[in-house]
Amino acid sequence: MKNQEIAKIFYDIARFLEIDGVAFKPYAYQKAAASLEGLKDDVAQLYIKGGRKALEEIPAIGKAMSDHIEEYLKTGKVKFYEEFKKSLPVNMDELLRVEGLGPKKIKVLYQKLGIKNIKDLEKAVKKHQIAPLFGFGETTEKNIIQGIEFVKQNKGRVLLQEILPIAREVLEKLENLKEVQKASLAGSLRRRKETIGDVDFLVVSSPEASSPSAKKNSEKVMDFFVALPGVKKIWGKGGTKASVHMAQGFDMDLRVVPAKSYGAALQYFTGSQAHNIATRKMAIDKGLKLSEYGVFSGSKMIAGKTEQEVYKSIGLPYIEPELREDTGEITAALGGSLPALIELKDIKGDLHCHSNWNGGEHSIEVMAKTAMERGYEYIGISDHSKTLKIENGLNEGQLLKQHEAIKKINAKFLASGQKFRVLHGVEADILKDGSIDIKNEVLAKLDYVIASVHLNTKMEKRQMMARIEKAMKNPNVDIIAHPTGRIVNQRDEYQIDFDTMLKLAKETGTILEINSSARLDLRDLYIRRAKQEGIKMIINTDSHHKDQMVFMEYGVAQARRGWAEKKDIINTLSVEELLEYF
């Protein structure tokens, strides 16, 4: 989709305008960019169908913005933007990653020293050219040196799966301090974004000790935080706010607030920024002021202790963190149509699990036991099929043997009075021509069939869609696994047309998977569209190891970000209902 490309251009233009000291326009461009990012429809399609009028109906897009969009769709360029780039030909994205450098400092560095990228910056630092510049200084130069070092080792945004466990460990340490009353994760981590820039913590410190000589409790929390193992650099540390860089390559921020402001602060630090702006505007419309300290009517505080009361005071019901992106949640909240988001406890089983019959680590029994321990009613074993040689995929004969083995395991469960059940499926390959690599008479014997694309992924869109269409139309195929093929931070989606995919899924009753691994595929916007079309989805972990079954949490989070409810997700059904569905 062109949406993201154009959004990027608008963000860049906003920065250029900011550098030039233009008032308010940067904000307009940022809003337009954010609006495009959150747009469910392909802007190119909108333009083809509805022309400029359709473009101007997009929130925050007016005449000038639709000029730019139209120009980009036609020529692949935006002149207004190209002019800016010529006047300041620097690698802005790269330089901005250096902590402490913003657009304005970058402009000075280019004009005075011709610095265009981090390499140039490094040279200038070595020659000690930065400190003497007007507006800079010794400390800034030192900070830049460290900033460069961290950019080099930094992976950029980190996967949710990698960072959440680390953040929870730190949270537990904070909670265990006697100076801490309450602590919470905030920021994009609390919203469960698929990648995380930095980790935010919010803390209420205990009431102050009576002794005047005692260091304030909030300060003690700060001291503890900046001394955590793994802290490589303290970006800043004040009375209520501290920021550090970790050895693992990401930043962590901590804020301490009074108990009476906890809800307002949590609401604020959870974001997103766009959601905050929208809620603050609602407060203003009611003659109130919303900040991280509370909701104020004049100087009188009317709410702040809990998030619930903060939302209530500005006329809204509680909004779940995963929805707070200003992509319609406020309108839905006002209209009483917020979704009842699916929860982890709704999940009754995991149908995409691999055993050691193919590339998995553990026996079917061990996988089943793990599922039982997670409180599931069933597990589905869906090993790879013969095309995937690297995973030791199973052929027809092996699948039939496995079928008998699973029957025996289930008989054992039955004999011991356990309700738990192992379902037998397969993750079969969709071949280049759309046929499935396992014979239909064998597929028909299984409880369910997952089909997925693993090879020949670089096909052009028409061919790829014909391939998927044929697979979906196979009456034995129930589920398409990782439907778009993307892997977060690694690989873009295949050339697919998601609208067509939805149409086909509807026609054929095919279930789309939300894969909980690093793929996180479907992505949140797609989940939301699938839900709107009434397409059923399933949240699976694609576990090749028993310990990966905990990834279910991330798939559920992704589903929640896509506004999915229990009724949209079929592995919330009981085993009888599920088999009936298949």
Place this chain on the structure above:
DNA sequence: GCCGTTTTCGGCCCGACTGTTTTCAGTCG
């Protein structure tokens, strides 16, 4: 540059911390 159950003109979210230009701009979230 966009937008409007007050408005088609006059607004645009709000605050902490740092470093340096010593009163506030720049950066960050």
